[in-house]
Amino acid sequence: LCYNVVIMSSNSPQLLKGFRDFGPDKMSARLVMLEKIRKSFERFGFAPMETPVLEYEKTLTGKYGAEEKLMYRFSDQGGRAVAMRYDLTVPLARFYTTNKETLPKPFKRYAIGPVWRAENTQKGRFREFYQCDVDVVGSSSAIADAESIAAIYAALKDLGLQSVTIRINNRKIIQGILEVIGVDGKKTVSVLRFLDKIDKQGEGKVKKLLEQDGMSSGQVKDLFDYLQLSASESKGLQDNFSRLMLENKNLAEGIGELSDVLDALYGMGVTTYTVDLKLARGLDYYTGTVCEMVLSELPNFGSIAGGGRYNNLIGTVSGGKEKIPAVGMSIGIDRLIVALEDLDLIKYDSTQDVLVFNLDEDKLGTYLGIVTGLRRGGVNADLYYKTDSIDKQFKYADSKKINLAVIIGEDEIKKGIVTIKNLATRKQWSVKSNKLLEEIKKSL
């Protein structure tokens, strides 16, 4: 059966499905968050950068795997095939390729901005969402991996999150194990994709998928036995794999790199990490370190940040033969906000402090002078435009979440005073007109 559903289009304009408006309350909270993230990133030596929303389509295609079909693409007025930014990493690769001569080496940048993917909105996903990325381009040092992780971790701490757990792994270890147990190297990509589904689909299901994909049940058992081996620090990890490391180059490299990252993290005072050899991450382009962060308070929420090392991507984007190592981590701010809301860590503060009431149209000059004096003094002050009932003016202050009212009537003008009312506590008091700014600043 097939229905053609016709939805009557209303005259009133609509928001596109999967897109969101941020009104003043939400936007104020977002700005406070983004500023904290920005400052954390800058403390770790990352400098800000921004690339355009549109890129040549061919710059973006072939980088993201099957998900690429979610990219918004079209032909522009000049007939160019263009696409909307799908992440902040491939544009960074394009930027680095064209500017590398003049950039610091290594190049440490952060970027904060929206990306677009035509996701299935029934899964609660958004089609426009912000990413906050740190990346280090041009270094294969383990300190770069650790710094990217530590910068994101510090940002999450600054946002008030107390129990962030860092899950960390290195894809070379998985690849090495697959080689050791005799799985064809060409299978690595698909094995990584299946392992990435463990959190959502469970280990049993993933084991079945791996068998359907061509691994023997013995190989699957061996793989998971090896992936089970873990350790809380580099020494234990090396002990677990000491024999196999002699046998297999990828395993030796993977364990070595992971150890160095753990040591560097430790040196930076970051200790809440767990080595999880099953961690694969979704993107095809990771070549070594992979990492994600979860909240112990919200174990079922999934990851709020993730990333890894991608030593081939920039070379691929540049189309050249040069290999340019890079590593980066990203916070998904929209998921993070949901988590912060769940944990009651988000404050929907108003940007507005004071409303000057308008009680007498003949006193407009006085009101304008008062509100102007407050603004020049650095106070966020509003004036009620027209003489109106005091109830309406209280209601307006309430709708803007304004906390202080400045009230000046006949009586106040005669006495050279102003009345201040705290709209939350209902407390009301008067001060000399020339002390208003000082008093307001004290009361904020």
Next chain:
Amino acid sequence: LCYNVVIMSSNSPQLLKGFRDFGPDKMSARLVMLEKIRKSFERFGFAPMETPVLEYEKTLTGKYGAEEKLMYRFSDQGGRAVAMRYDLTVPLARFYTTNKETLPKPFKRYAIGPVWRAENTQKGRFREFYQCDVDVVGSSSAIADAESIAAIYAALKDLGLQSVTIRINNRKIIQGILEVIGVDGKKTVSVLRFLDKIDKQGEGKVKKLLEQDGMSSGQVKDLFDYLQLSASESKGLQDNFSRLMLENKNLAEGIGELSDVLDALYGMGVTTYTVDLKLARGLDYYTGTVCEMVLSELPNFGSIAGGGRYNNLIGTVSGGKEKIPAVGMSIGIDRLIVALEDLDLIKYDSTQDVLVFNLDEDKLGTYLGIVTGLRRGGVNADLYYKTDSIDKQFKYADSKKINLAVIIGEDEIKKGIVTIKNLATRKQWSVKSNKLLEEIKKSL
């Protein structure tokens, strides 16, 4: 003659024509500017808001006049006709229409973000550029017009611009004059468009265009004679038009509204305005006040901010019969930056303060501890990843515009000190290790 020019596509990925990357230097400066603008807007009672980059195409079409062909539009994965944000005003209208029940009345919001127009890049125009808008929706008070103007003016002052001139007018005055001199009301839109070209094409040329458009040479002369009448404040303006105001309703309303806006501006301490009755502004949707700001230091630069009252737009967008008055002003940040550069008012500051040198790989733990201590103390600190020649490390610091080097060698460790070097002055001194943070904070 017609050539088909084939440009060989290089392997290396390109930035799209008319689009820009902002590397760390430019981006740091932009962030400082945007933050100042944001704070100014908030002081005037405007709250932040953000709408999506994509809207239904039909929401945006029919609002911008002939320029609309520059809109980026396409069909999305679900077959919806969508378009990229062309300005921040029509999305505000859409937002207001769908949320008006829950919004403060009047609704004062600011928005800062990019918009997209497929402009002719040969004219030095960008296809992606930022707008910084303040708007008041739901009030026809002249205070709203004045506040929008004053908020933008305050932002420009905060950015260091000393000589901003505000040109202001009311379109009803032009319409009234046209009625008085017997020009068909249907001609108003085209007359406004021609008047908007005076700055670029000169008065002589515009007079010719008006005659070609059907006005008699006598009417053109009368129009310009009336438009020449000006005054520096509301009283003089009313005196100039006192007789005609009795005759013509639009003229009376226009002069009345303009007078009220001037008085409110004066009440807010903004006095650097010029009434310019020839000022028309480009957008079709303005219905009353129109305003633009120019820099006396850069008289030929054109306007750096502009806006006006649009009492019909929101009703049009909502498709309803209700009239919702609104007024707003906008800063074009990209043009402004060019102006600030011309006036040497822009500082391309680094976000980075300190580089911890890496002189001995065995001391990595110490270096990591030092850089972590600085970061936790709120300093933007970087560590050079690998032990390398000191020259390379100075070069790296220079490429990141880092001002202070922290140097720890064998000698320093023995003595429990650290050496600090100011890379600009070449001055070098040592402090006890536990005084480093304090000393660095003093030296920033």
